[in-house]
Amino acid sequence: MPPAAERATKETAPRAAPALSAPQRALHKLGLKRDIDLALHLPLxxxxxTRNIPIGQAREGGTVQVEGVVLDHRVETRPRRQLVVRIADDSGELTLRFLHFYPSQQKAMPVGQRVRVRGELRVGFFGKEMVHPAVKAVTEDTPLAQAMTPVYPASAQLPQAYLRKAVAGGLQRAALGEVLPPEVLPPGLPTLKQALQLLHHPTPQTPIAALEDRSHPAWERLKFEELLAQQLSQLEAKRxxxxxxxxALKAEPGGLPEQLLAALPFSLTGAQHRVCEEIAADLARPQPMHRLLQGDVGSGKTVVAALAAAVAIGAGWQCALMAxxxxLAEQHFRKLVQWLEPLGIRVAWLSGSRKGKARQxxxxxxxxxxxxxxVGTHAVIQQDVNFHRLGLAIVDEQHRFGVAQRLALRSKLEASTLEPHLLMMSATPIPRTLAMTYFADLAVSTIDELPPGRTPVLTKVFADGRRDEVIARIADEVEAGRQVYWVCPLIEESEALDLRNATETHAELCAALPGRSVGLLHGRMPAADKAAVMAEFSAGRMQVLVATTVIEVGVDVPNASLMVIEHAERFGLSQLHQLRGRVGRGAVASICVLLYTGPLSPSGKARLKAMAGTNDGFEIARLDLEIRGPGEFMGARQSGDALLRFADLAQDAPLLEQAREAAAVLFSRHPAAARAHLERWLATRAEYLKA
Incomplete structure (x- = not known):
């Protein structure tokens, strides 16, 4: 190739992106890619x-900054090798100790050098000293910092000095002009730019307590902005x-829903009637329903789902129910077959264990x-499952399914111009603040009434040392003709966790209850074996069932009156409430025993206290949100990180109300401002809204 042609080829070839340094890679790993990301990376x-304290006035135990002149420095070798530097000012002397040091540090502190030192002061055998303080060589006229020095969340590959410089640069370059009209802003708050400048570099006069508890107006502005972005994103998803x-799925008079109601062996509660009407009204519209059906454990959500399915099927469409x-899927299948097949409806069953000809x-x-x-598990959304005419998708325990799984279920309607209606069910009631934020894009139906005949469950908390008493109580319940659940957190022994396991407990109870049938149920058993064990227990031929949390939801045995949960401190609050809901389903008084092994963590203690204090699922959900925070509480509702980084749903409910009102005003009167605000705050982080 001629040199000129070679030169031209080199000039037109795309240049490879420059390799990132280790700190730059660490920045990207923290999600700090745009200037606005850096500006919103706030100090811990x-x-x-901003001030020096005379050495003589510095008190033990506090972190202080002093300035002095180096009197001498030396490397000592006993009791271990260390650099010892002695400095002094007019009020006293201070010893600096460095257990790990470089020759360059020695050179930076020659005798006669003035140094500014910051660290925790303690009083040792030789007087006042600091170990590994931050040291800076200064002169008499080196100015002090004019603002507090921020300490940022970082990683091992990201030194604070580098991060401070990167954040300061991002803050300077970020477009932080006001995009929100004054009418939507709460009164008395600074601009976003002023708020961020103050949060990154507060003056010495700024009350640090107000910054740390996030009550300062600068924090209020930031939290309002974040909540507003979240509300706008939900409104946008809804629109x-x-x-x-x-x-449009309309129920005809005398049609399938009415036939099902007439055939049921019980009457619906007022709350069930109300939510059925809300769902039927949604299904009759030509826009996709996106509704959450929530109700406490045992409130009767399955029959509501069956009636919704009857509306869809009666209108000539198919319905899919995924658990x-x-x-749990099998529990639903049995009930729905019992209710719908007599009306001429064929019910298909799809699960991972059904293979070969039966599956085909x-x-x-x-x-x-x-x-x-x-009806089925994830098998319903496998690639080879094609629906003839899917009109309604029902997802039970929706928080356990990820975004991609719900999107896959919606895509099963082959006519590309139509979407199926979506009904999500949850036995974990959603606290009001969550319903207003993460679930603001959903219509919510609530069954707030239990069917008649349900008895409140008495909850008792026992230390594991009282295990023998609990086993004696089991013998009494069995003698009286009732049944018992015993739940364990592990299947077999684990060296990592010293927890009693299901197989060991099963053997223990078999020995303690001779002549009684004690079953074992866990997730690793073949599906046929699990079904056989549940059938024995449901039929009353098995008195005690030792199980892992596979029985958490859906199992309905009215004769079971005692639930023992071993290592209860290891379970989440909503999981404990779900497990407790397996008893109290009949007319007999029921008890739930929470066996714990000490010492308890503060959150473990709070969970057990909450369980003993209330049976109300809504109160449990509120306390669970308080203890765990929204990210954990919601499970897989999000795709990626929790959206709220700054606002606290427990403390910021008033700001949330203001953000809701502001979002509605922005969308209707200032759509350009709404779009600019969303772009600034969310960028690519709203994927989960699709589902």
Whole structure:
């Protein structure tokens, strides 16, 4: 190739992106890529480098900054090698000790050098001293810092000095002009730019306590901005869905829903009637329903789901019901077959354990439309499952499914112009602040009434030392003709966790209850074995069932009156409440025993106290949110990190109300400002809104 051509080729070839340094890679790992990301990376705490304290006045135990002249420095070898430097000012002397040091540090502190030193002061055998303080060589006229020094969340590859410089640069370059009209802002708050400048570099006069507890107006502005972005994103998701088309599913007089109601062996509660009407009204519209059905444990959500399915099937469409575990899916399947097959509805069953010809037969029933209702686990959304005419998708225990799984279920409606209606069910009631934030894009129906005949469950908390008393109580319950659950957190021994396991407990109870049937149920058993054990227990032929948390939801045995939860301190609050809901389903008085092994952590103690204090699922959910925070509480609702980094739902409810009102005003009167605000705050972080 001629030199000129070679030169031209080199000039036009795309240049490789420059390799990132280790600190730059660490910045990107923390999500700090844009200038606005850096500006919103706020300090964990602050160090006061705005004043020096005379050495003589410095008190033990506090972190202080002093300035003095080096009197001498030496390397000592006993009791271990260390650099010892002695400095002094007019009021006293101070010893600096460095257990790890470099020759350059020695050179930086020659005798006669003035140094500014910051660290924790303690009084040792030789007087006042600091170990590994921060040291800076200064002159008599070196100015002090004019603002508090921020300390940022960082990583091992990201030195504070580098991060401070990067954040300061991002703060300077970020476009922080006001995009919100004054009418939507709470009164008395600074601009966003002023708020961020103050939070990164507070003056010595700024009350540090107000910064640390996030009550300062600068924090209020930031939290309001974040909540507003979250509200706008939910409003946008809701409006996007309103533009989509769905089949209008209307129930005809005397149709399938009315036939099902007439055939049921019980009457619906007022709350069940109300939510059925809300769901039916949604299904009749040509826009996709996106509704959350919430109700406490045992409130009767399955029959509401069955009636919703009857509306869809009666209108000539199919319904899919997806549950997170095979055990729960099978419970639904049995009930729905019992209610719907007498009305001529074919119900298909799809699960991971059903394979070969049996599975293919079900898949064919779904594809041909012969199956009006399809019940199953994740198997329902596998690639080879094609629906003839999917009009309604029901997702039980929706917090256990990720965004991608819910999107896959919605994509099963092959007519590209239509979306299926979506009903999500949860036995973990959503606290009001969560309903207003993360679930603001959903319509929420609440069953707030238990069916008649349900008895409140008495909850007792026992230390593991009282295990023998608990086993004696089990013998009494069994003698009286009732049944018992015993729940363990592990299946077999683990060296990592010293917890009693299900197999060991099963052997212990078999020995303690001779002549009685004690079953064992856990997630690793083949599906057929699990079904056989549950059938024995449900039929009353098995008196005690030792199980892992596979029985957390869906299992309904009215004769079970005692639930023992071993190592209760290891379970989450909502999980404990779900497990407790397996008893108290009949007319007999029921007890839940929480066995714990000490010492308890503060959150473990709080969970057990909450369980003993209330049976109200809404109160449990509120306390759970308080203890765990929204990210953990919501499970897989989000895709990625929790959206709220600054606001606290427990403390900032008034700001949340203001943000809701402001979002509605912005969308209707200032759409350009709404878009600019969303772009600034969310960028690519709103993927989860699609589901």
């Amino acid at each position: 705490r602050y160090e006061d480098e 996007e869905r309103a533009r989509l088309q769905a089949p 997170p575990t095979e055990l 037969q079900m898949v064919d029933m779904v594809a041909s439309g012969e199956a009006g209702l399809v």
